[in-house]
Amino acid sequence: MRAWVVAVCVLSVSAAVAMAEEPGVETAAVESEVAMEKGPARPPSIGVLIGVTAGGDIEDSEVAYGAQVKLPLGEPFFAALSVSFITDTFIGDASEVDQDLTSIGLSIGAEVQAATRCTVYGLFGPNFNMADLDIRYDTELPPGASVKGDVDDEVGFHVAAGSTYRLADHVGLFLEYRYTFLDLEATITGTRSDGSRFERKAEGSYDFGVAAFGLQYLF
Numbered sequence: 168m169r170a171w172v173v174a175v176c177v178l179s180v181s182a183a184v185a186m187a188e189e190p191g192v193e194t195a196a197v198e199s200e201v202a203m204e205k206g207p208a209r210p211p212s213i214g215v216l217i218g219v220t221a222g223g224d225i226e227d228s229e230v231a232y233g234a235q236v237k238l239p240l241g242e243p244f245f246a247a248l249s250v251s252f253i254t255d256t257f258i259g260d261a262s263e264v265d266q267d268l269t270s271i272g273l274s275i276g277a278e279v280q281a282a283t284r285c286t287v288y289g290l291f292g293p294n295f296n297m298a299d300l301d302i303r304y305d306t307e308l309p310p311g312a313s314v315k316g317d318v319d320d321e322v323g324f325h326v327a328a329g330s331t332y333r334l335a336d337h338v339g340l341f342l343e344y345r346y347t348f349l350d351l352e353a354t355i356t357g358t359r360s361d362g363s364r365f366e367r368k369a370e371g372s373y374d375f376g377v378a379a380f381g382l383q384y385l386f
Contacts, residue, residue, distance in 0.1 A: 209245075209278060209286065211386045212237045214341065218379030220253050222346060224372060229254045231377045247274040247290060251345075251377060264316070265301040268375075270294050270347060272325055284333045291326045296349055309360035316355050323349035331383070339383045346376040 217232045233251030240246055249272045257264040276290025300316035308314070329343030352370040359365065 209239055209385075211239065212339070212383045213386075214339075214381045214383030216251075216341075216343070216379040216381030218343075218377050220255065220375055221378050222376030223374035225375050226255055226257055229256070231379065233379075235381070237383075243277045243279050245276050245278055245288075245290075247276060247292075248272070249274065251379075253375065253377065255375075261305050263303045263305075265303075266298055266318070267301075268296060268298045270296045270323070270325075272345075272347075274325070274327070276327075278331075281330070286331045287329070288331070289326075289328045292324070294323050294325050294347060296321050296323055296347075296351075298351060300353065302355075311362065312358060312360045314355065314357035316353055318351055318353045321349060321351055323347050333385070337385050339385055341381045341383055342379070343381070344376060344378045347374060349373050349375070 213234070213236050215232075215234050217230065219228045220231050221228050231251055231253040233249060235247055235249035237245050237247045249270075251270050251272075253268050253270070255266045255268070257266070272292060272294035274290040274292035276288050278286050278288035281287045297320050298318035300318055302314050302316050304314075325345055325347040327343055327345035329341055331339050331341040333339040349372065350370065351373045352368065355367040355369065357365055
């Protein structure tokens with residue numbers, strides 16, 4: 168009889184313990200599910216990109232490349248620093264102009280989780296632009312004649328939208344389209360064959376877009 172009473176007590180205590188533990192197990196499962204839905208935390212990252220110029224005042228699409236650094240500011244905001252290099256060619260009746268442009272951008276953006284490993288983001292901010300011109304003529308200039316073009320450094324403004332996908336803990340991919348609003352002013356100077364000099368100024372908008380694909384390292 169005593170043994171039966173002891174057995175009933177043991178079973179009762181075991182059942183009570185099991186019932187007490189069940190809510191904790193359920194809570195852990197819910198927390199795990201929520202964590203999966205939120206996805207991994209977004210750490211600082213550095214990435215390289217390659218793409219093509221497209222949109223705006225681009226004459227012909229050319230290869231663009233660059234790099235960017237993103238620093239989280241607190242959900243969902245981040246700051247980014249980027250540098251990109253683009254080339255454009257302008258073809259006239261008797262000349263061809265190659266323009267190489269370096270754009271350094273400082274951005275503020277917001278990024279939200281779209282899936283477990285995928286985010287979407289948007290950003291905007293100013294950028295500092297430096298351009299170089301190379302002018303070539305279809306025919307050789309007369310002896311003693313020369314032409315040179317200089318473009319002033321200018322500040323523009325950009326907006327962008329993109330998406331990231333985390334491949335592993337420290338490796339991710341991203342797609343981005345960035346559009347820059349920019350006005351440029353150029354000075355064309357040269358020497359005529361008779362030795363006299365001339366100078367011309369030109370200014371206008373040079374808006375451009377870059378569609379890029381990149382690889383990033385997450386710290």
